[in-house]
Amino acid sequence: MSETSKPGNFITQIIDKDNEAGKNGGKVLTRFPPEPNGYLHIGHAKSICLNFGLAQRYNGQCNLRFDDTNPEKESVEYIESIKRDVEWLGFEWKEEAKFASDYFDRLFDFAKQLIQLGKAYVCELNAEQMREYRGTLKEPGKNSPYRDRSAEENMALFNDMANGKYKDGEVVLRAKIDMASPNINMRDPIIYRVRRVHHHQTGDKWCIYPMYDFTHCLSDAIEGITHSVCTLEFQDHRPLYDWVLDTLKTAHPQQIEFARLNLNYTVTSKRKLKLLVDEKHVHGWDDPRMPTISGLRRRGYTAKSIRNFCDRIGVTKSDSVVDVGMLEHAIREDLDATANRAMVVLNPIKVTLTNYPKDKEEIFTVNNHPKNEDAGAREVPFSKHLFVDAADFAEEPPKKWKRMTIDGAVRLRGGYVITCDEVIKNEAGEVVELLCRYDENTLGVNPEGYKPKGVIHWVSAKHAVDARVNLYDRLFVNEAPDANYEDKNFLDFINSESLATITAAKAEPSLLKSNKGQGFQFEREGYFCRDLKEDGMVFNRTVTLRDSWAKIEAKGK
Structure with a gap:
């Protein structure tokens, strides 16, 4: 427009x-x-x-x-x-x-x-x-x-x-x-x-x-x-x-x-933002948790998403507080349409396909975007040993579980249907490996009799790229951290869990060709971007997949 x-x-x-x-x-x-x-x-x-x-x-x-x-x-x-x-x-x-x-x-x-x-x-x-x-x-x-x-x-x-x-x-x-x-x-x-x-x-x-x-x-x-x-x-x-x-x-x-822009869960006083930097509550003005433009850019927000957000909130004469969910919705909306998809396993657990030939390797061609043909495709390697996310397996699954369990079939994204036969645990009783078998007749098809409960992402262990992933959350736990409180100030509401770093994530090798600042949707995990400053495979979570504001907006219509 x-x-x-x-x-x-x-x-x-x-x-x-x-x-x-x-x-x-x-x-x-x-x-x-x-x-x-x-x-x-x-x-x-x-x-x-x-x-x-x-x-x-x-x-x-x-x-x-x-x-x-x-x-x-x-x-x-x-x-x-x-x-x-x-x-x-x-x-x-x-x-x-x-x-x-x-x-x-x-x-x-x-x-x-x-x-x-x-x-x-x-x-x-x-x-x-x-x-x-x-x-x-x-x-x-x-x-x-x-x-x-x-x-x-x-x-x-x-x-x-x-x-x-x-x-x-x-x-x-x-x-x-x-x-x-x-x-x-x-x-x-x-x-x-x-x-x-x-x-x-x-x-x-x-x-x-x-x-x-x-x-x-x-x-x-x-x-x-x-x-x-x-x-x-x-x-x-x-x-x-x-x-x-x-x-x-x-x-x-x-x-x-x-009326100026006031966001909940956010502080925008430059004096207070400087205090956060000077007292090292954050890692500089461009820390991805900061509401600074440079921080949002490093987190993976796009210029278009911020412009769209500003258009959406409008210009009025009355002060009000805008739900930060509207800003998050703006970047989800933009990245959903533009960001290439990739598979990254944040909490890897090993999978061995017992009936897959030891020395065999395959290359699957996977679309970069499910709705945008112009985004092209990428090659994803496949082998006997894989990594899947630990959260995608449950020995005693809850009701309506649609991921891996013993004797349950799931489809690997862009690949075969596999079934888990056995679980290997360490001395502490933690699951360290899943022994599964694959069906070679299920690549891209769903033969009669197969009813896989869900689709999960994966990475070939032999070809996996080590990645560090920063999971950013809101910097403040209080909806109004900047309000006037008798016995507290905004620093008392800093979220101690605003940053969690995963050092052993496993990524598909196509991400080696990514550029700093490039945004992706990590399948089933959220939207991430490659860090603008760090060298190597370092990715910042921009925003999660769940979009509560979109549901509110749709309900309002």
């Missing part, structure tokens, strides 16, 4: 009305403005798809702009990861990536204009005094004793700030708005502060840095953004956005807020 043919939402309705009225000359210019203080997560994916999608829908443009006003927490590593994630999702920016720091000289001049207009002043209150003077949601704030300085005095002090005459935190530049405003964001907010920090783009040129609310609206205006789309938490900041632009009489983009 093309961007123009997708159903609209309240934002497209706003843009349609703007275009009908001739506003902005019919131009649509959006931006995606991440802070380079961490890796992007699934919530950012929604914003990326929305902002770049709007530009595509209206044949416009979307800028990638880094809001790099806090160099203490920013790095080039984060910048490069963000570029990589946006491109991987399938979007591109027409010009070079932009930085708020590109505009630091102009922002400095804008701040001076506010001072000249009597709309900004240098304040010497410390942080504790600032909080005291700010007031509360129920009580108005108090004017700073430094609020009524002359424009000339404020200009001199601001230049002193820029020239390094003050220590970090000693003074700030504040907008002069209304300390009695019911909106706390309008109570003379700070627009510049002193920070002696090396900046990854501007080096040591500046020892003062503008605040986000001052920078963002003016960066939008400088770039000629028409529709500044952001999440709902910025709704209360919109009056400040408008005040800065109106006071300075600049171009005035329209800020539009939408």
Whole structure:
């Protein structure tokens, strides 16, 4: 489905009305403005798809702009990861990536204009005094004793700030708005502060840095953004956005807020995600258990599945929590249609075909995909000794058992029907080998009299490839790990079983030709992908086969 043919939402309705009225000359210019203080997560994916999608829908443009006003927490590593994630999702920016720091000289001049207009002043209150003077949601704030300085005095002090005459935190530049405003964001907010920090783009040129609310609206205006789309938490900041632009009489983009993506069993605060990394609860930002785009990519999620998920949840004005099952359904849906099949035995148990010739080997041709002929076929070797999964055998099977048992017939996927005659156990009483016989007349057919109870996957022992398989589960056991609890925090809900590693899995040899990042459906086990970073046969479970959300969706229809 093309961007123009997708159903609209309240934002497209706003843009349609703007275009009908001739506003902005019919131009649509959006931006995606991440802070380079961490890796992007699934919530950012929604914003990326929305902002770049709007530009595509209206044949416009979307800028990638880094809001790099806090160099203490920013790095080039984060910048490069963000570029990589946006491109991987399938979007591109027409010009070079932009930085708020590109505009630091102009922002400095804008701040001076506010001072000249009597709309900004240098304040010497410390942080504790600032909080005291700010007031509360129920009580108005108090004017700073430094609020009524002359424009000339404020200009001199601001230049002193820029020239390094003050220590970090000693003074700030504040907008002069209304300390009695019911909106706390309008109570003379700070627009510049002193920070002696090396900046990854501007080096040591500046020892003062503008605040986000001052920078963002003016960066939008400088770039000629028409529709500044952001999440709902910025709704209360919109009056400040408008005040800065109106006071300075600049171009005035329209800020539009939408509901951010909230997933259950998930934390998306970058501060908390960084804590998970720093305290080594996970193995880096791209750990497949992380909700980061790089983590999802390494786990085996496809860009298409994430775009489809973002389309499916839609764009609304009301905050809500989305079931993570919808995200899992999106990747199952994509991989079910596109992923080649393969046979991998996770918990191998040996099978010996007692009536199969010792030196005989066969090659079976098996379709790579049951529904897609274009996917082609692969060759799977067969021999006297096989591996099957221990979970596929039961000496005392429960009711409706459809796998291996003594005297029971099962079909090997793409191969013969076999029957188990004898079980060999070790001294601990554990099953270590199954002695079975095969029927050479059952290859691809089901002769009369045979009623195999099921079909199981297998691997030829002689040709098996050793593989390491990471079984990933949800990182948190609590549906709302990020909620405010009296005696717990999100770290208390980490799932101790979120990663189980199988070191002795046996894979069919065709997987030796797989590429890093390539996804597969391991027959009867789930969807897996070859790890992007590790060498050798290392596979990560993307998602299990069971799809409860698909059943819910079908029932709803």
